[in-house]
Amino acid sequence: MFEDRPDLVDRIVSHLRRPVQIDAALDGRVMQEIAQVDTGRRPGAAVAAWRWLIRPRPFAVSPLGALAMAAGLAAVVWALPGRGARAVPPAADAPREFQFVVVAPRATRVALVGDFNDWDATRTPMRASQRGGSVWTAVLPLAPGRYRYGFLVDGSRWLADPAAPHVRDDEFGAPSSVVTVGGS
Amino acid sequence: MRRVLAGDTGAYAMLVARYRDRLGRYAVHMLGDRQDAEEALQDAFVRAHRSLARCDDPERFGAWLYGILVNRCRTTGGRAARRARLFVRDDAALSGTPLPGPAERAEWDDTVRWALGRLAPEYREAFLLKHVEDLEYEEMAQLTGAGISALKMRVKRAREQLQIIFREAERV
Amino acid sequence: MKTSPLPRSPKSLVAAGALAAVLVATAAAQDSQDSQHSKDPRLARLDPAARSLVVVVIDSARTAGLPTEPLVQRALEGATKGAPGTLIGNAVRRLAADLGRARAALGAGATPPELEAGAAALRAGAGPAVLAQLRRSPRQTITVPLAVLTDLVASGVPVDSAAAAVLALAASSGDADLIDFRRAVERDIALGAAPTAATAGAAAGFLAAGADAVHVNAGARDARPGRP
Numbered sequence: 001m002f003e004d005r006p007d008l009v010d011r012i013v014s015h016l017r018r019p020v021q022i023d024a025a026l027d028g029r030v031m032q033e034i035a036q037v038d039t040g041r042r043p044g045a046a047v048a049a050w051r052w053l054i055r056p057r058p059f060a061v062s063p064l065g066a067l068a069m070a071a072g073l074a075a076v077v078w079a080l081p082g083r084g085a086r087a088v089p090p091a092a093d094a095p096r097e098f099q100f101v102v103v104a105p106r107a108t109r110v111a112l113v114g115d116f117n118d119w120d121a122t123r124t125p126m127r128a129s130q131r132g133g134s135v136w137t138a139v140l141p142l143a144p145g146r147y148r149y150g151f152l153v154d155g156s157r158w159l160a161d162p163a164a165p166h167v168r169d170d171e172f173g174a175p176s177s178v179v180t181v182g183g184s
Numbered sequence: 185m186r187r188v189l190a191g192d193t194g195a196y197a198m199l200v201a202r203y204r205d206r207l208g209r210y211a212v213h214m215l216g217d218r219q220d221a222e223e224a225l226q227d228a229f230v231r232a233h234r235s236l237a238r239c240d241d242p243e244r245f246g247a248w249l250y251g252i253l254v255n256r257c258r259t260t261g262g263r264a265a266r267r268a269r270l271f272v273r274d275d276a277a278l279s280g281t282p283l284p285g286p287a288e289r290a291e292w293d294d295t296v297r298w299a300l301g302r303l304a305p306e307y308r309e310a311f312l313l314k315h316v317e318d319l320e321y322e323e324m325a326q327l328t329g330a331g332i333s334a335l336k337m338r339v340k341r342a343r344e345q346l347q348i349i350f351r352e353a354e355r356v
Numbered sequence: 357m358k359t360s361p362l363p364r365s366p367k368s369l370v371a372a373g374a375l376a377a378v379l380v381a382t383a384a385a386q387d388s389q390d391s392q393h394s395k396d397p398r399l400a401r402l403d404p405a406a407r408s409l410v411v412v413v414i415d416s417a418r419t420a421g422l423p424t425e426p427l428v429q430r431a432l433e434g435a436t437k438g439a440p441g442t443l444i445g446n447a448v449r450r451l452a453a454d455l456g457r458a459r460a461a462l463g464a465g466a467t468p469p470e471l472e473a474g475a476a477a478l479r480a481g482a483g484p485a486v487l488a489q490l491r492r493s494p495r496q497t498i499t500v501p502l503a504v505l506t507d508l509v510a511s512g513v514p515v516d517s518a519a520a521a522v523l524a525l526a527a528s529s530g531d532a533d534l535i536d537f538r539r540a541v542e543r544d545i546a547l548g549a550a551p552t553a554a555t556a557g558a559a560a561g562f563l564a565a566g567a568d569a570v571h572v573n574a575g576a577r578d579a580r581p582g583r584p
Contacts, residue, residue, distance in 0.1 A: 008350060009315075009343050015296050016316045017548035022208035026222055027200045030229040034196070101195045103245045105236065115429045118398055119436040129195060134236040137195040144531070145469045146476065146503040148433065158437070162246075165507040165542065171447040172439040178510070180503040180538075182531025206547060318548070 095141035096181065100149075102126070102161065105134040107153045112138040114149025114176075121152050142181045150176045196236075200229050203246060207253050213312050214257045216301045224260040228253040250317070251327040254309065299349045303342055310335050311342035402431060406441030413448045422455045423468035426475070454479050461487035462498075473502035480509040486519045493526045500531040504538045511542050513551040521559040529562060537562050 100112050110126040117123040117140070126136040136151075148167055151159040160166055160175035167176040207228065211221035232252050300308055309328065313319045314335075321332045328335065396414075399407055410431045414424050427448050434444035458474030459466055461484035466474065474487050482505055490498045501522050508518035525534060537558055544554035 005347050005350075006343075009346055012296055012299070012346060013315045015292065016209075016213055016300075016312070019544050019547040019549060020205060020209035020212050022204045022222065022225065024201070024204070026204060026226060027197055030200050030226050030233075031197050033226065033230045034233050099195070099198065101198050103199070103236075113436060115426075115433070119429065119432040121436060129236070135195040135199070144497075144499065146473050146499065146506075148429075152436075165510050165538075167510070171450075172434050172437040172443060174437045176433075178503075178507060180500060180507065180535060182500045182535050205543060209547060316548070 095143045097139050098142050098179070098181070100126070100138045100140070100151075100161070102136050102151045102159060103134055104136055104151070104153055104159065107136070109154060110136040111152045111155075112140070112149065113152050114179075115147040116140060116142055116149070121155065126151070142179070144181045146178060146180045148176045148178055150174065196233055199245075203249055206246070207249060210250070210312055210317055211253060211257055213297075213300060213316065214309060215260060216297055220260050224253065224256040227260075228256045231256070247319070247323055247327070250313075250319070254313070254327050257309070258305070295350075295353070299346055299353075302349055303345055306330075307338045307342040307345065310338035311346075314339045396428060398428060398432060401435045402444065403441055406431070406435070406444045409441060409445030410448050413445070413452050417452045417455065420456065421464075422452065422459060423471055425468065426455065426472045427451055450479075451475060457484065458487065460484065462491050466491075467497065467499070469499040470497060470502065473499045473506065476506045477502045477509075480506045481515040482506075482509070482519055486523070489523055490526055493523070495526060498526065500534050501526040504534045507538050508541060508551075508555065511545055511551065513541065513545075513555050517552045517555050521555045525559060525562055533562060 104110055111121040112124040112126055113119050113121050124138050126138040129135040153159055158174035161177035164177035167178055208225055211224050215221050232249055313324050321335055324335050325332050414427050418424050430448050430451050431444055454475035455471050457478050458471045462474050490501055505518050505522045509515050540558040541554045545551050
């Protein structure tokens with residue numbers, strides 16, 4: 001009575017798995033709403049957040065002028081809808097500032113370690129977010145090139161960047177990620 | 185060295201950008217409407233920000249975000265209008281021959297959306313989480329609060345219903 | 357320790373030379389060399405056994421005219437990760453050999469970042485011919501195309517598809533576009549597209565209309581993402 005057509009369901013699934021692109025303006029709306037949510041409770045933080053949001057970015061711009069994504073690190077530019085603030089593009093080979101981000105809520109300290117700082121865990125400690133310390137960030141100027149890096153949590157646990165390309169052959173038994181910085 | 189002035193807001197903006205499309209796919213298919221999906225997405229990201237400290241494991245951040253989004257979609261889904269359309273007359277699209285071009289793909293897209301919309305919400309939810317978002321049943325159980333066997337049944341029913349729906353459409 | 361006879365063909369001479377240099381240097385380790393990197397203070401972070409293994413490789417690489425900074429960084433990575441000395445030594449030795457192969461493929465004029473990226477690409481499975489072809493593209497540097505090629509392979513794209521796409525794009529795309537291309541491919545793979553199809557689809561999108569088609573045998577015409 002019931003005729004099974006698994007191939008049909010498979011075709012539906014492949015169709016549904018196709019990537020969907022959400023308008024990047026959503027990011028602006030999210031951040032605005034978050035800043036507004038602050039207003040009720042901590043006016044000082046809200047004002048600071050707003051000022052940060054609308055200030056023209058002082059560092060390198062990604063070419064599309066949008067928030068960087070899947071590379072796990074970014075030349076972050078913040079463009080509010082309708083504002084179009086852009087920073088001045090740097091000279092081709094000048095180091096550009098990149099922001100590294102990792103979510104590690106239970107960590108007491110996180111270090112960014114990689115080819116760009118001699119794998120020295122004391123060189124680039126990351127900063128925890130003010131709210132509960134879940135989101136850790138660090139900013140580094142990077143000259144064009146390709147760098148292996150990772151996050152060292154509490155001095156002993158290695159985290160690769162979940163959304164950055166991973167190093168294919170991890171020779172030392174601890175995961176690493178890669179960032180590629182272009183020159184032009 | 186020029187310094188970034190961001191506290192957590194800049195970093196969070198990056199996370200939003202990173203996860204936006206991935207979560208967006210689920211929301212779009214679950215709600216069948218892009219605007220509703222973006223609303224649910226926005227809501228989910230704002231709520232996630234408020235309760236960031238409750239995310240236990242950094243490597244499960246994506247899944248934890250998913251849980252919030254699944255919840256938001258359940259709330260939003262109740263308000264969204266379902267557009268049920270009888271659609272496809274094209275046997276080729278239904279019989280499994282390869283899609284030739286954009287016009288046919290557009291029709292197929294509408295057909296799939298329509299068929300999904302006719303599924304019961306909990307079946308659609310389970311189907312999408314399992315087959316499109318590739319979650320494990322254990323993860324789905326955590327996100328939805330349903331038991332694993334219940335979820336397996338929902339996925340099975342969803343598959344059956346989709347086939348029935350398409351067979352009905354063929355007859356029209 | 358005697359070195360084995362070296363092949364005479366020019367292409368492999370440099371690569372073989374780098375390898376031979378390592379063998380020779382092992383025997384000549386006692387020579388006092390006023391090498392900057394032997395005395396590199398950063399290497400003090402290695403334990404003595406690891407340090408001596410690494411210094412030998414670094415010195416011979418320097419003698420062969422290969423960049424030594426990537427070798428130092430690889431050693432420091434191993435040290436920070438607490439790897440045993442032999443593992444560090446092997447890793448540094450392997451990287452030095454890869455750098456030598458990269459220079460053979462890219463030519464003596466290759467810059468250190470190009471050599472590093474080339475070494476990684478070779479290690480990922482790209483053939484020297486791909487590197488040589490990239491060398492011929494009308495670009496100021498090929499560091500980023502090489503890096504993008506490596507990253508794509510690490511994301512699961514078959515090396516031939518990745519190479520075809522990067523070669524097609526390298527001639528007409530700047531570094532930023534190549535990095536965007538790689539991100540687009542990775543995003544699509546993360547969202548469930550097959551790696552080859554994702555690569556072909558993204559490449560087709562980035563190539564200017566009328567440019568050479570990218571033949572990456574994926575039936576990729578319908579794989580272009582982005583429909584709502």
